[in-house]
Amino acid sequence: MRNWGTLIIICLLIGSLLVGCSWNNDTAKENKTVSNNQEKPVNTREEKQVPAQEITLAAIGDMLIHEAVYVDAKQQKGYDFKSMLANVKPFLAETTVSIANQETMIGGEAIGLSTYPSFNSPYEVGDALKDAGVDVVSIANNHTLDRGEKAIQNAIKHWEAIDMMYTGAYRNKQDRDTIRVYETEEGISLAFLSYTYGTNGIPVPNGKDYLVNLIHQDMIASEITEAKKKADVIVLSLHFGNEYERMPSDAQKQIVQYAADQGVHVVIGHHPHVLQPMEWVKGKDGNRTFVAYSLGNFLSGQDEFYRRIGGIVQLTITKKVNGTNDEIELSQPTFIPTFVKFENDANFEVVPMYQLHNDELAGAKKHYAEIKKHLSQWMPELEFKEE
Numbered sequence: 001m002r003n004w005g006t007l008i009i010i011c012l013l014i015g016s017l018l019v020g021c022s023w024n025n026d027t028a029k030e031n032k033t034v035s036n037n038q039e040k041p042v043n044t045r046e047e048k049q050v051p052a053q054e055i056t057l058a059a060i061g062d063m064l065i066h067e068a069v070y071v072d073a074k075q076q077k078g079y080d081f082k083s084m085l086a087n088v089k090p091f092l093a094e095t096t097v098s099i100a101n102q103e104t105m106i107g108g109e110a111i112g113l114s115t116y117p118s119f120n121s122p123y124e125v126g127d128a129l130k131d132a133g134v135d136v137v138s139i140a141n142n143h144t145l146d147r148g149e150k151a152i153q154n155a156i157k158h159w160e161a162i163d164m165m166y167t168g169a170y171r172n173k174q175d176r177d178t179i180r181v182y183e184t185e186e187g188i189s190l191a192f193l194s195y196t197y198g199t200n201g202i203p204v205p206n207g208k209d210y211l212v213n214l215i216h217q218d219m220i221a222s223e224i225t226e227a228k229k230k231a232d233v234i235v236l237s238l239h240f241g242n243e244y245e246r247m248p249s250d251a252q253k254q255i256v257q258y259a260a261d262q263g264v265h266v267v268i269g270h271h272p273h274v275l276q277p278m279e280w281v282k283g284k285d286g287n288r289t290f291v292a293y294s295l296g297n298f299l300s301g302q303d304e305f306y307r308r309i310g311g312i313v314q315l316t317i318t319k320k321v322n323g324t325n326d327e328i329e330l331s332q333p334t335f336i337p338t339f340v341k342f343e344n345d346a347n348f349e350v351v352p353m354y355q356l357h358n359d360e361l362a363g364a365k366k367h368y369a370e371i372k373k374h375l376s377q378w379m380p381e382l383e384f385k386e387e
Contacts, residue, residue, distance in 0.1 A: 053187045053319040055096035057235070059268045059295060061310045063129070064103045065121040066301025067114050068345040073124070081128035084299060087351045091312045091336050091385070093133030096184055099192065100129055100298070101237065101270040102137040105144065106158055107151030117200070118146040123158045130162050136182060138194040138237035140168025141271065144212040145202040152211055168194030168237065169212050176210035179223065181231045188319045191231035193223055196239035197271070215240065217258055224262045232319055233328055235266045241276070241294055246306065246374065248276050248293040256281055260289035265328060266315065269293045274306045275371065278313070278333065279378035290315060290330050299340060299350050308340040309353070309371060314385070334383045337371045354386045 073079040085092075092098045104119035106126045113120050129137065137159065144152065152169050159166045170176035180192045195213040204212060213219075215238065227234050236259050241252045248256075248269075256267050260283035269276070269292055276293035283289060296310035316332040337353040341360060353371065356364040376382040 052321075055184050055186050055188050055317050056094075057190070057233075057266065057315045057317055058092055058095040058098040059266075059292065059313050060092070060098070060100045060134075060298040061270050061295030062101050062103045062273060062297045062300060063125065064273070064297055064300035064302070065114060065119070065125055066116065068301040068342075069299065069348055070113055070122055070125075072342070072346050072348050073122070079122045079124040081122075081125055081299075082131050084348050085128055085132040085350055087349060087355070088312065088336070088338060089132045091314070091352075095133070095314055096186065097136065097182055097190060098134045099136040099138060099235065099237070099268065100134045101141065101239070101268075101295070102126070102129070102139050103141050103143055103270070105139070105147060105151040105155045107147050107154040108158070111147055111151055111154070117143075119143045120147045120151055126155075126158055126162055126164060130164055134164070136165040136167065136180070136192050138168050138192070138239075138268075138270075139166050140194040140196040140213045140237070141239040142196055142198055142200045144169050144196065145199045145204070149205065149208065149211060165192065167192045168196070170210045173210050176213075179227050179230050181227075188233065188317060189231040190233045190235055190317075191227035192235050192237070193220070193227060194237040194239075195220060215255065217255070220259070221262050224259075224264060228263065232326060233266070233317055234264045235268065236264045237268045237270070239271045240269060241272045243272055244274055244304075244307070245272055246274050246276060252293055256289070256291050256293070260287065260291075261285075263287055264289055265317075265330060267291045268295065268313075270295055273297050273300070273302065275309055275311065275337075275375060277375055277378045278335070278382060288330065290333060297340065298338065299348070301342075301345070301348075309337060310340075310350075311338050311375075312336045332383065333379060333381070334385050335375055336385050337368065337375070352386075354384070 073081045104121040106123050107120045108123050156171050165180055167180045182190045195215045197215050242249055259267055260281040272294040275296040278292045281289045281291050292313050297307055298310040314334040318329040320327040338350050339353050341351055342348045353368045358364050372384050
């Protein structure tokens with residue numbers, strides 16, 4: 001009996017040890033699982049779902065400040081162009097980023113103001129654009145060299161003083177080599193490039209090609225490549241085409257196709273001083289480029305009917321993170337046609353066309369409908385904002 005008792009005690013001890021070992025093994029397995037969860041990388045770009053980011057871009061055409069315009073803006077002290085843009089300010093201010101074509105250098109009074117065809121404008125034009133919500137100005141055009149280097153340097157000094165990004169003409173080579181990138185709070189960056197077909201026969205000073213960007217395909221391609229390294233979106237301003245022609249030329253279409261093939265997202269055209277249709281252009285890699293061939297005159301003293309019509313184009317830009325890649329999507333193209341009101345070379349105002357009445361423009365509704373049809377003939381989905 002004593003032997004059986006001893007055997008039973010031994011068996012019980014062995015069983016207890018086995019249970020203990022089993023509990024310890026289970027506990028160790030549980031602890032290991034927790035440890036693995038802690039070590040597993042989280043919030044990696046490949047696995048994290050990143051919400052899409054979205055901004056809006058607006059662009060306007062030619063700020064062509066003829067003598068009648070700045071004379072009308074003259075005050076007892078200085079100039080006031082702000083009231084001329086008051087009616088369209090809400091459409092510029094509501095977008096994330098806005099760009100304008102400042103066709104006349106704002107070189108200041110000291111070097112003499114505009115005497116057609118050699119243009120120069122008061123600094124206050126820049127102040128008015130800033131007040132209206134414009135963030136970037138394109139200053140490469142056929143009038144860039146009208147008053148020489150001094151006007152350009154004066155203008156750049158003022159743009160910098162009011163914290164306005166400028167592109168297309170530069171202070172020096174180092175300034176020119178700095179790609180203009182606008183960083184938005186929403187996390188989408190835009191690079192702005194600007195070029196002109198020429199300078200009205202005025203030669204670019206030797207060794208100072210930084211004073212104005214001319215359209216050369218190799219240079220454009222090189223700067224697009226550099227811009228892609230620095231920004232999500234490439235916006236290209238081109239001063240090109242034939243004056244007063246309401247349809248783009250073959251040369252315009254050729255350079256736009258080239259730009260699309262390089263991967264540009266948006267092309268903004270100016271110089272014809274009249275509106276030309278908008279369209280999507282497919283690049284060689286299947287990308288889609290938004291093109292406004294000409295945005296017409298936004299503010300000028302020209303009195304021919306179609307030269308008094310310009311507008312504001314708006315575009316939604318969405319950035320989607322897809323794995324390790326960023327995808328840029330352009331959508332909701334919208335246009336607000338505008339009209340320059342004035343009487344007897346005075347009381348200049350830029351107003352949305354949809355707000356015009358017959359007493360301000362005979363056949364206002366008919367003209368507005370015709371402009372909408374003209375602009376959207378290659379882009380049926382183009383919307384027109386009327387509020």
